[in-house]
Amino acid sequence: MKDLKGLYSALLIPFDENGEVKEEGLRQVIEHNINVSKIDGLYVNGSSGENFLLNTAQKKQIFKFVKEVVGDRVKLIAQIGSLDLNEAVELAKYATELGYDSLSAVTPFYYPLSFNEIKHYYKTIIDATDNSMILYYIPFLTGVKISLDQFAELLEDEKVIGVKYTAADFYQLERFRKRFPNKLIWSGFDEMLVQAAITGVDGAIGSTYNVNGQRSQEIFRLAKEGKVAEAYELQHEANDVIEKVLELGLYQTLKEILKVKGIDAGTCKKPMKSFDPAKLAEVEKLVKDYNL
Numbered sequence: 001m002k003d004l005k006g007l008y009s010a011l012l013i014p015f016d017e018n019g020e021v022k023e024e025g026l027r028q029v030i031e032h033n034i035n036v037s038k039i040d041g042l043y044v045n046g047s048s049g050e051n052f053l054l055n056t057a058q059k060k061q062i063f064k065f066v067k068e069v070v071g072d073r074v075k076l077i078a079q080i081g082s083l084d085l086n087e088a089v090e091l092a093k094y095a096t097e098l099g100y101d102s103l104s105a106v107t108p109f110y111y112p113l114s115f116n117e118i119k120h121y122y123k124t125i126i127d128a129t130d131n132s133m134i135l136y137y138i139p140f141l142t143g144v145k146i147s148l149d150q151f152a153e154l155l156e157d158e159k160v161i162g163v164k165y166t167a168a169d170f171y172q173l174e175r176f177r178k179r180f181p182n183k184l185i186w187s188g189f190d191e192m193l194v195q196a197a198i199t200g201v202d203g204a205i206g207s208t209y210n211v212n213g214q215r216s217q218e219i220f221r222l223a224k225e226g227k228v229a230e231a232y233e234l235q236h237e238a239n240d241v242i243e244k245v246l247e248l249g250l251y252q253t254l255k256e257i258l259k260v261k262g263i264d265a266g267t268c269k270k271p272m273k274s275f276d277p278a279k280l281a282e283v284e285k286l287v288k289d290y291n292l
């Protein structure tokens, strides 16, 4: 199996006003990620890809197009988790046949499911292919919390290679690291990359790496080398950017940054709102001040 460690952009997807994928724009976003952001891989159809607003055909379209454009240049993880377990299985098979390096599935959300139900969900997906699985843990959006003992049960299956951990519980993260030294952890909060790196994660997956990849790679490298003060200097800069992006609207503003750089990053899918053009000068200043 490929070494899946490293920094991944949670791939942004350009949409047109009708909510259709703008493939040419997507190609440009991918090339920017590989050639400018210098990321190690792409996490496809995650939250940042507005996945939970898409139908099955669009999800497949994106998986296929991304693989065609990327080839084997960077690693690819397919987020196939869905409230419709049949769809999750179908997408897991589809992405595996396309050659995705690993699958990832968000914990099923909305309905308060028991842990046994969640286990059944993962087992059903895992058994459907011979691909590996990365658990996608994001309790602040799903409302689903998993204890360390429950993680242990899910990780018993050797096809479950690790977790994408989007939570700010550094105590649990540390316990996880100590207890499962052979499993992989990707951190999901870009604004806490230094802390995650120090805690021993193997990589990170995030939305802002689409636009701030090189600086983030440097943060990760420095923190891993124990150069914490230097890493923090860069994290301060990254967090200036993240703070502004969150203020202006997360995915809309990341797309706007790409547009300022000449990339046709499209708009967000409704019901997400579009970027407020009155704020364009603020984005242009951000790009200039932080050399994005």
Ligand code: HMN
Residues within 6 Å of the ligand: 010, 011, 043, 045, 046, 047, 048, 049, 141, 166, 187, 188, 189, 190, 191, 205, 206, 207, 208, 242, 250
């Ligand atoms: C994904 O699934 O698309 C991302 O990996 C999710 C990732 O953890 C991002 N979280 C959300 O967008 C909710 C972060 O990169 C986040 O955007 C960033 O840390 C800014 O808060």
